Amino acid sequence: MMIKDGLKAAEARCTARHAAGSDPAKRGQILAGAKRIFMERGFDAASVNDICRAAGVSKSTLYIYFDGKEDLFETMIEEERDRRFETVTGILTTDAPPAEVLLRYGCAVASIVCSDDVVRAQRIIIGISERMPELGARFFEGGSQRAKTDLTVFLQRQVCEGRLEVSDIPLAAAQFLELSMTSLWRPRLFGQRRVAPSPKEIETVVTSAVTMFMAAYKIATKPGASQAA
Template identity: 50%
Template sequence: MQVSETGTEMQTTEDRPDAPQTGRRAAGEDPAKREQILDGAKRVFMEQGFEAASMNDITRAAGVSKGTIYVYFENKEDLFGYMIERERRRLTETVRHALDSHKPIGETLQEFGMLFATHITADHTIRAMRMVIAANHRLPTLCSRFFSATPINPVSVLQEYLDRQVAAGIVISDDTAHAAKQFIELTTVGLFKPRIFGSMEEVPSKAAIERNVTSAIRVFLAAYGAKP
């Protein structure tokens, strides 16, 4: 607020709530700051687990004030949920690039399956899933948020690809969403459950994942591939 020569108050551009912001983001709208907080939170959650992690720990790891964190996220549960959603979005974008309709379907599914199965059996993914399951008794909404389908996810992008293959006469299916889920499950048969429940402590080798994916493609195309 400024005062004119006559002593009356003059409202400046910065004082008006409807004035456009030039070079300054409103609180909670800086993407870089949000990513900085999520990166710090991920380090803490992966090192300490969900229950043991504190907002003070996350504050230090992210290099921001606690007040800044609460501008972007309601609480620790909200922060963890957004971290999981970010990782899922990154995986989705990665596997989406593998779904090239110009390549043979077997080659495309091989690349997609390798990327997905490698990610889902990785240490950081398994730890995150275990954290959610462990917290389910106290925070059931967090577990529901973790496993609920989002509009864009690995299943949805694979379904879009299969829809194109159906249109091209390469795949025969009247329920490509279900077919996409089946293929994804096939890529991790004998790998994911042993990993999540601890009977397979080591990350599966690339060769083991490749054998799994190759078998998944053979079964999938036997069921859904158009016959010559």
Template identity: 50%
Template sequence: MSQTLERSERTAAGENPVKRRQILSGAQKVFVSMGFDAASMDDVVRAAGVSKSTLYVYFRSKEELFTALIAEERERYMNEVIGILADPSRPAETLRIYGIKLATKMSSTEVVRAQRTVISVVERMPELGASFYESGPKRAIGLLSSYFDAAVAVGTLAMEDTELAAKQFVELASAGILRCRLFGYETNGPLPAEIERNVDSAVKLFMAGYGPKP
């Protein structure tokens, strides 16, 4: 009976959170220093300080590692967004808070680097690009669209296509910011004042088009 208890308390293969974090930390260092294409699973083994057999218990490929790294940070961000998009009675104030967070995140070094990586491999690994889009931008648009649905229902916004409106606001909030970072024209992220100015203009324009009609 004691042996059965010991087995039940033992962490199942591939489920030790400390070991998983150790591997992901090693993979992050490798991807940052070498780039996704140049990196190999052997490089991750060395950086993480684990055996190759242990690595493959947790992740079968570097694509899985890359996806897992993005997913962890993305979940934290999405949970924060859900908290922001909670009050449909004050869309202008809510969109300002959301827009600043969105533009700050999209122009961050980590996100810019991840987007560059996906773009560089999407022609030969379209499934990676599709997964990146569905779990990130598409999901974010869905959350914002749902918020607009709620705002339309209480009369604080007026629009027929909330999904289109969500896509438009994302573009407005990041206008002139994301592409400069993505293509290396701006090597440093924008200052908070620049982001606020951008988002304030986006909210003003958006509310002029979709604010409640008299």
């Protein structure tokens, strides 16, 4: 309920702002400046004045488009996430064998989650979630939970089509996402790995994840019957 209320409030704010601040270029200019400041200094150290200077706008102009620093940060996160996941979600709509789709999807998600900008954003969110838990909850709902939900829908379809046998589909979706980032994401998040993993390393990890996942959930082929991989 809290997350739904938060989303409704965000939609209401966006609708109210649109009438006053209707220039997409100016809005994008403000968000670009905000991103530079947030990524360099974090949420707490970033000030509205810093953002205005980076964006080349006045405070009055910024407040036409956004309610303040928290609103700017949330919008920046949401739009960056939507941009990154726009093509990734489409992978799950293809009609290819499930093992092939899972490999492509796992590699795409791991690449996003382990990227420099996303890791920085995750650290910022973790740093402020203790005193702003609703912000952390919305971040989780729109990111990790979104990937799990999309994958759950895909797995449900595979089960209905007789390609997989899964008793707890949401759990299986979460398991696959965790397996796909084994030894990649946490070392990045905590700074043990300073550089994002290469595509080859990601593919190696996700290939192993697919092998384990299919061993657990693929329907065994009966003698004389054909079964999609």
